[in-house]
Amino acid sequence: MPHLAALSRKYDVTLIVNLDDQGFLNELQLPITVISVNIVRQIALWQDLKALWQLIWIFRNQPFQLVHSISPKGGLLGMIAARIADVKIRIHTFQGEVWANRQGGWRVILKFMDKLVARIATQLTVVSHSERQFLIDEGVISSEKSIVLANGSICGVDSERFYPNTAMREDIRKELGINEASIVILFLGRINRDKGVFDLAESFTEIAATIPDAILLFVGPDEEQIFEDIQRICASCREQIKRVELTSSPQHYLWASDVLCLPSYREGFPIAIIEAAATGIPSVCSRIYGITDAVEDGRTGLLFTAGKVDELTRALLKLIQNPDLRQQLGKAARSRVVKLFPSHKIIEEMLGLYEHLLSGYQDAIIE
Known part of the structure; x- marks a missing residue:
């Protein structure tokens, strides 16, 4: 929520999420468009293909300059759709690998999917330094293309909400x-x-x-x-x-x-x-x-x-x-x-990353 609030003060934000209640952001009164797409955690071929088509249609019909995906399935479908729709800036966040403790064929398949996401994305963020090193050692990502925001985590912690009581x-x-x-x-x-x-x-x-x-x-x-x-x-x-x-x-x-x-x-x-x-x-x-x-x-x-x-x-x-x-x-x-791990540090660095990538995009348009 704090990420969305910070982004919406500077950008036109659309949130795509598997959620029936599209009014869940109303309490924050944020000027954010919410689109529900049925992206499920488990592999479900028909649902996944349907969600992929929906994402391609959304990305082609709205002039997004940047798409940021979070979660393994969201990354796979989101990055493929954004690439097909020719969205120039494609960020994916790695936050845990489903194949890390698997063996055999499933490990190979799931690991290949993460490699594909990493290849399609133009920028990668990882939620911890040890995970980033693991992914580099496994040949999934490169050190040049990946970063950890601040000291890590997906959103940090709000110490005014979480405190001894x-x-x-x-x-x-x-x-x-x-x-x-x-x-x-x-x-x-x-x-x-x-x-x-x-x-x-x-x-x-x-x-x-x-x-x-x-x-x-x-x-x-x-x-x-x-x-x-x-x-x-x-x-x-x-x-x-x-x-x-x-x-x-x-x-x-x-x-x-x-x-x-x-x-x-x-x-x-x-x-x-x-x-x-x-x-x-x-x-x-x-x-x-x-x-x-x-x-x-x-x-x-x-x-x-x-x-x-x-x-x-x-x-x-x-x-x-x-x-x-x-x-x-x-x-x-x-x-x-x-x-x-204060949440404001993660938000500041995320905004800084967006600004840096979008300024390069604007420079490319001018050129």
């Missing part, structure tokens, strides 16, 4: 039916296998066996319809599992929590970690590219080897059983994100 902690916990004495481990994000949620469920089953006042709170959409599987894994401690679906107020659940846990297998730069840090909450996360930019191991959180449930359990227990360490890491985490 002990006053709200009790109220949010009452709404969730959680006692003040309980230790709350929060998973915040899309619930799917790649996020390591089964590892978290297995780990929590071990933790709950010895710590009956521990709570595991899931906040986010059940993207793969697997929450029932999580509950089956946690059958012995099912009453200690809480669930909230998609929310526009993640800070509420951060205020109610003690530790954020993201045991993911792939990430570009997880925004939930720096949102948690801004509220003074330490994180326990897998040691993979993207996450290593967001967490300093032993200083702002604890890292473990992805997929190693025993390591995850030890890290969580270390923070659960040591409130002083939680406070120490949480304080350092907030200090770091306020300094390195």
Whole structure:
């Protein structure tokens, strides 16, 4: 939202998004045109071809000088359509690779798609330095064509929205039916296998066996319809599992929590970690590219080897059983994100990139 607000003050902006409610920007009163196109996450040949045709038609019938795509599918369809429609400036943002933890044919196919996007785009941005290096090492992007805005992340964090708020902690916990004495481990994000949620469920089953006042709170959409599987894994401690679906107020659940846990297998730069840090909450996360930019191991959180449930359990227990360490890491985490990842820095650099690219476009027209 802040990106769109900043862009709309200087440019004529059109937002293309898979959304039924085209009035969702009304609360901000932004002069932005919203066009709904059914771009789905999963591969769906007929829907994808239909969306591609819609994008080509839109780009050909409106005089766009710049198209910026975000997300893997949005990038593939958006960059192809923009190239066919001869849009001169084509930016794509990489924020996590679906093929990073795949093997065999699917890895080859999905990686080729990212290579195609990188080739078609005229400029690439990547949400973290470690992801950018991974993509360079894998031969997907070049160092000359790609940049990281500021210190990374897709949007930074608004420290005036995400901040420590002990006053709200009790109220949010009452709404969730959680006692003040309980230790709350929060998973915040899309619930799917790649996020390591089964590892978290297995780990929590071990933790709950010895710590009956521990709570595991899931906040986010059940993207793969697997929450029932999580509950089956946690059958012995099912009453200690809480669930909230998609929310526009993640800070509420951060205020109610003690530790954020993201045991993911792939990430570009997880925004939930720096949102948690801004509220003074330490994180326990897998040691993979993207996450290593967001967490300093032993200083702002604890890292473990992805997929190693025993390591995850030890890290969580270390923070659960040591409130002083939680406070120490949480304080350092907030200090770091306020300094390195304020949202205004990302917005300023994005606007600077647009200005630079568009000025070159105008010079080319004059020439």
